[in-house]
Amino acid sequence: MKLSIIQETMNADAILKFRNALLSWFVTFHRKLPWRETNDPYSIWVSEVMLQQTQVKKVIDYYLRFIRKFPTVETLATADQQTVLKLWEGLGYYSRARNLHRAAKVVFQQFDGQIPQDYRAFRDLPGVGDYIAAAVMSQSFDLPYPVVDGNVKRVISRIYAVETPINTTATDKVIVQHMATLLDPEQAGMFNQAVMELGAIICKPQGPFCKKCPVHQHCQAYRYDFVDKFPIVVAAKSTPEYHISVGIVYRDDAFLIVRRPAKGLLGGMWEFPGGRMEDNEKPAAACIRTIKLKTGLDVTITDHFSRVRHAYSHFKIVMEVHRCQYQSGEIKLAFHDDYRWIKPSELDTFPFHKAIHKFLPLLKDQILL
Helix, strand or coil, X not given: CCCCCCCXXXXXXXXXXXXXXXXXXXXXXXXCCXXXXXXXXXXXXXXXXXXXXXXXXXXXXXXXXXXXXXXXXXXXXCCCHHHHHHHHCCCCCCHHHHHHHHHHHHHHHHCCCCCCCCHHHHHCCCCCHHHHHHHHHHHHHCCCCCCCXXXXXXXXXXXXXXXXXXXXXXXXXXXXXXXXXXXXXXXXXXXXXXXXXXXXXXXXXCCCCHHHXXXXXXXXXXXXXXXXXXXXXXXXXXXXXXXXXXXXXXXXCEEEEEECCCCCCCCXXXXXCEEECCXXXXXXXXXXXXXXXXXXXXXXXXXXXXXXXXXXXXXXXXXXXXXXXXXXXXXXXXXXXXXXXXXXXXXXXXXXXXXXXCCHHHHHHXXXX
């Protein structure tokens, strides 16, 4: 898309005014968030991992519980992974928790429990990446590394009227270059937070509050009345939807749960056995077939218990949940790495992924009846 905008750059005086206006606004109007009350690199690191692809209001309680349970790198590094996942339960994107746990072990073993102040050393830890490295290095140590997240991309694309799609690697490099130019080297951490905060509460995707923006006089999209045109986004492909059938398999007074492999989607989380339905396959038949395939057990269907819809980042599922009765067979896991026959009272001791949590309350209610 080409718009009638003459691309402009800021001179040194304009950049200084931009920084001063933005930082003054941030000091007065920033949200009070628990991770902003510390410069401890470990605490900031935990918050940034949790904030990836997750809303601030949801993260706050998880962050506070996590820091209470694991206040230092050492306490996290020496914890059992299942304990870590249980505390992360419901926050989603569980690879974040697994990588954070792995990285804490590296810091504890190789850096005496101290977060390295060297960007490259920290960047190379499991799950860190460019964004988290820049955020922690700048907010904890005021090192001049620009952060780039979704809010930053939106702000910078409007300030500079970036005419390439925001969700491409080439544009990422452009945004980083602009941020590096604007970054206040003396207050890098505060500046990075200020740009992100501006995107979160003022420069919103729809209906931005341009009149309240402290730097709107520097914004080319605002100047040319094209704010609603930016950022430019390549249309996403349609999201596939898969149909899953799973079973709550009862044997006497216990039922079966299985644990997903440590690596991959939902790694280390527990669930009920089952799998994807084939074309034109009935949910009950799929449940019996996939339980046999995944566990080696023969079961019969007692009843249809629930239907769950859940969206992941790149696909959606419709999950048909059945109550089943164990008939015969010995456990032979074909996909999962562990299993348990558990009593209803043990449900809250295992970390289940979010799709399972959508029917767990109903299961618990019926158990209590």
